[in-house]
Amino acid sequence: MRKDAEAMNDTRWPEITFWRLVFLVLAATGTVVAILRYSRGLGATTNLSDQFPWGLWIGFDVLTGVGLAAGGFTITAVVHLFNLKRFTPIVRPTVLTAFLGYVFVILALLFDLGQPHRIWHAIVMWNPRSVMFEVAWCVMLYTTVLALEFSPIVFERLNLERPRRIVRAISVPLVIVGVILSTLHQSSLGSLYLIVPMKLHPLWYSPLLPVFFFVSAMAAGLAMVIVESSLCQRAFNHHLEMDLLEPLGRAMVVVLSVYGILRVQDLARRGALLGLRRPGYEGSMFLLEMGLGVLLPIILLAIPRVRARQPGLVTGAFLAILGFVMHRLNVSVTGMERAAGVAYFPSWMEIALSLALVAAGFAVFGLAVRYLPIFPEAPHRASGVEAPAWLLARSASMVAGGSPEPLSPPSAPAGVK
Amino acid sequence: MVAILVVFTIILFVGADLVVQWVRQRRARTVLVAQASRGSAADLLLPTLQPERFSLPGGLFFHRGHTWVNLLFSGQVKVGVDDFLQRLLGHVDAITLPPIGVEVKQGQPFVAIRQGGRTATLPAPVDGVVCAVNGELAKAPGLLKRDPYTRGWLVALRPTNLAANLPQLRVGENALVWLKAELARLQEFLHITLTIKRDALVGATAADGGLLADGLLEHLDDETWAEFQARFLRA
Amino acid sequence: MKGAILFDSTKCIGCEACVAACKEKHDLPAAIDPKLTAYTWTVVEQRNKAFVRRLCMHCESPTCVSVCPVEAFRKEPSGPVVYDASRCIGCRYCIMACPFDVPKYQWDRTTPIVQKCNMCADRIAVGKEPACAAVCPTGATIFGDRDQLIGEARVRLKAAPTTYVPHIYGLEEVGGTSVLMLSSVPFPSLGIRPDLPVTPLPTLTWKALSKVPDVVVVGGALLYGIWWITNRRIRVQEALAQEAAKKG
Numbered sequence: 001m002r003k004d005a006e007a008m009n010d011t012r013w014p015e016i017t018f019w020r021l022v023f024l025v026l027a028a029t030g031t032v033v034a035i036l037r038y039s040r041g042l043g044a045t046t047n048l049s050d051q052f053p054w055g056l057w058i059g060f061d062v063l064t065g066v067g068l069a070a071g072g073f074t075i076t077a078v079v080h081l082f083n084l085k086r087f088t089p090i091v092r093p094t095v096l097t098a099f100l101g102y103v104f105v106i107l108a109l110l111f112d113l114g115q116p117h118r119i120w121h122a123i124v125m126w127n128p129r130s131v132m133f134e135v136a137w138c139v140m141l142y143t144t145v146l147a148l149e150f151s152p153i154v155f156e157r158l159n160l161e162r163p164r165r166i167v168r169a170i171s172v173p174l175v176i177v178g179v180i181l182s183t184l185h186q187s188s189l190g191s192l193y194l195i196v197p198m199k200l201h202p203l204w205y206s207p208l209l210p211v212f213f214f215v216s217a218m219a220a221g222l223a224m225v226i227v228e229s230s231l232c233q234r235a236f237n238h239h240l241e242m243d244l245l246e247p248l249g250r251a252m253v254v255v256l257s258v259y260g261i262l263r264v265q266d267l268a269r270r271g272a273l274l275g276l277r278r279p280g281y282e283g284s285m286f287l288l289e290m291g292l293g294v295l296l297p298i299i300l301l302a303i304p305r306v307r308a309r310q311p312g313l314v315t316g317a318f319l320a321i322l323g324f325v326m327h328r329l330n331v332s333v334t335g336m337e338r339a340a341g342v343a344y345f346p347s348w349m350e351i352a353l354s355l356a357l358v359a360a361g362f363a364v365f366g367l368a369v370r371y372l373p374i375f376p377e378a379p380h381r382a383s384g385v386e387a388p389a390w391l392l393a394r395s396a397s398m399v400a401g402g403s404p405e406p407l408s409p410p411s412a413p414a415g416v417k
Numbered sequence: 418m419v420a421i422l423v424v425f426t427i428i429l430f431v432g433a434d435l436v437v438q439w440v441r442q443r444r445a446r447t448v449l450v451a452q453a454s455r456g457s458a459a460d461l462l463l464p465t466l467q468p469e470r471f472s473l474p475g476g477l478f479f480h481r482g483h484t485w486v487n488l489l490f491s492g493q494v495k496v497g498v499d500d501f502l503q504r505l506l507g508h509v510d511a512i513t514l515p516p517i518g519v520e521v522k523q524g525q526p527f528v529a530i531r532q533g534g535r536t537a538t539l540p541a542p543v544d545g546v547v548c549a550v551n552g553e554l555a556k557a558p559g560l561l562k563r564d565p566y567t568r569g570w571l572v573a574l575r576p577t578n579l580a581a582n583l584p585q586l587r588v589g590e591n592a593l594v595w596l597k598a599e600l601a602r603l604q605e606f607l608h609i610t611l612t613i614k615r616d617a618l619v620g621a622t623a624a625d626g627g628l629l630a631d632g633l634l635e636h637l638d639d640e641t642w643a644e645f646q647a648r649f650l651r652a
Numbered sequence: 653m654k655g656a657i658l659f660d661s662t663k664c665i666g667c668e669a670c671v672a673a674c675k676e677k678h679d680l681p682a683a684i685d686p687k688l689t690a691y692t693w694t695v696v697e698q699r700n701k702a703f704v705r706r707l708c709m710h711c712e713s714p715t716c717v718s719v720c721p722v723e724a725f726r727k728e729p730s731g732p733v734v735y736d737a738s739r740c741i742g743c744r745y746c747i748m749a750c751p752f753d754v755p756k757y758q759w760d761r762t763t764p765i766v767q768k769c770n771m772c773a774d775r776i777a778v779g780k781e782p783a784c785a786a787v788c789p790t791g792a793t794i795f796g797d798r799d800q801l802i803g804e805a806r807v808r809l810k811a812a813p814t815t816y817v818p819h820i821y822g823l824e825e826v827g828g829t830s831v832l833m834l835s836s837v838p839f840p841s842l843g844i845r846p847d848l849p850v851t852p853l854p855t856l857t858w859k860a861l862s863k864v865p866d867v868v869v870v871g872g873a874l875l876y877g878i879w880w881i882t883n884r885r886i887r888v889q890e891a892l893a894q895e896a897a898k899k900g
Contacts (some may be wrong), residue, residue: 017437018433018437019434019437022433038762039521039763040762040763041759041762041764042757042758042759042764043758043759043760043761043764044760049759050688050689050690050756050757050759051753052755053744053747053748053757054744054748055419056419056423059419060423064423073754074571077875080879081875081878081879081882082878082882083879083882083883083885086557086560087562098692112743113739113741113743114740114741114743114744114757114763114765115740115742115763115764115765116741116742116744116766117763118722118739118740118741118742119741121722121739121741122721122741125722125723125739126723127718127720127721127722127723128861129718129854129857129858129861130676130718130719130720130721130723130745130857131719131857131860131861132719132720132721132743132745133721133722134861134864135721138722172879176872176876176879178876179871180867180868180871180872180875183867183871184864184867184868187860188860188861191857191860191861192745192857194856194857194859194860195715195718195719195749195853195854195856195857196748196749196751197849197853197856198751198845198847198848207856207859210860234438241559241563242508242558242559243556243557243558243559244559251848285420285421289420289565298819318431321427322424322427322428325420325423325424325427326420326424329419329420329423330420333418333419334418334419334420336748343418344419345418345419345422346419346422350818351422351426355426411752
């Protein structure tokens, strides 16, 4: 009877909800813009110019997109290398987000590059002294690593036991390679701007740019896991695992504090803080970025009572993400405008295409959740069938084995978080 | 300005989503009220209340208050909550376990589960003396939900009256029959409650407008919650 | 010989013969843009009653050569910095990074390429001087060996110290350029950046990039070590639990 109901659900034409409508509109405009961009060229569709060659597609789609996908390497490292296995339930959605993030970064690049059909040149034409070359290779390799890390989920769905076992066998080296590649290219996105000391505003230019990019990406990655979990709860009625997410909030306080202190110290040492006494355009943007996007989330998440509740935790993480987005765009746009001598504001087509890419990301995520085992379910849901004997036997042996002491904390009563 | 634009766009979308959610909840509630007036609100739950959706390991003994007993080789027993309660419960904020050495009686409350401002007490499935508690639950109360039959166990007891206690529990086919009856009872309970009190259920709707059993208790008002506890987590 | 161009602003009369010659040599559209574009590789600007040429400075350690991920730019031993359009993927990092804002993009095309002055590298290869130097009626733009031109510039500065500001632009800026400039007015008033460091810009990114092998080796070892330790701890615990189970 349930099967029948489900079958009916599947064949039924999907209901038109608000967000599905928004998606259709965004996807349609995005398609039109994509056609225009390839038929008319960059100049006709974007507000880019010789003075401002990198705009929204690089600043948001690439720099921000890669950073927001940083949850992938943080969480896999925590679970597989530091062996904090209780975070296992969030590995799959996080790896999926990271993988989709990188795929969409590459898609965005295919729109932004002037000669997209030659994107493969980076594979055969090497310039090891170029930061861009290193980023290209790391992104390429890391996307492959993410695809491999994600592949067991697909194999699981298709019941392919052999390939699944092969990938599982190399999972630890895979995670190590993934972490190294991420460290390299997250920081290298900052190194891209090391070469423009006289163009990037002193509030953002620093020899430490690669460090800033790396540390802030870690914070953003953690924040994304939190916000994403709450989005999943809302979209798929999947329960928010507060006991898993709360420690991530705590970790964010540490990472954000390190980041904030490094930034301020660096600015003070270079004397750039003085310019903030009378903040102009750049100064205001900087204060907004650091105040709302770094300081406020630190304060919010540092308060245990705020962090322990979903609204507080998600708000803190959300603000940190906004701060991260502001940082990347301040580096790539705000900080470069004065030297360029022109103000850059994206054309509607640049905005529409970016929105369409994000929307497509959401849609693919939704489909993946629907058709692949992304969220862990109760491992056995058969009714009255035989007990998962091995599980019960193993846990039984732990108590049966001898004194129960190792299982109980010294001070009773236990419990009460 | 571009940074402002992007941040503003993100906030705009999140804000729109909040509005969409609010509208959907309101609409869902009106639908529910309408359904309830036709006496069929709880029918919406039907698909998620099928017995095959619940896990029921064969070797465990179930108490009617939705706790289970696992007889161990050592003579001790492990005790936990069943999938039915775990599902309905939704998120768990904290679990209070009895101290080691305390004696518990079958049917008497021995564990408290807190969710928001509300607390459910669970009846002990057998008589016994607490000889171990699951320390991991203090760190991660969510274990109870993720793994109710193994890693989410509550306490280990040294049973004191097992022979007399066991006949009160259900195992194997009996447990399945009992689970089916409980699901029917739940159905009826919701049906009646929602018919009498139309706003007892606060927006527990799935994306398609149906009701979800998962976390259902989170969405009941305090009175219905207490009523549920009295009827289902009984001695 | 390492070819270079010496532009002496005091001799320039703003006739734009160099611009026209450049356009003709490279088959560029005849219309002259007021600033450098993909279709105008050199311009003559009038500022503070002086004329100044804009063109690629052909750095000794060029930023564009270092940033290009596919090595589309190359510094020729004979002086010019040249661009191979067939390699270019269109990332525009060169445009963004160049300290002199020289590389320009064909924004009006669907598959654009970067364009800039190439010092007529093909002419230099056959022993001729660049078109702009060949055509200049006053000798404001001359071509020659970089060291000899530096000597020539020093001679001019010494001969007329009151005429010139005492600076050979391009001698040390960003590690030196193959286009040298002399002027009677301070360079900033000609719209030429005075604030460039003497160290080549590519060293800034190289400092970060050269750490990549260290990160890979040290990071890899560190992460493997962490995994080994945590994993072993769990194994030990499991073994203990099993032993305890056997005894019990």
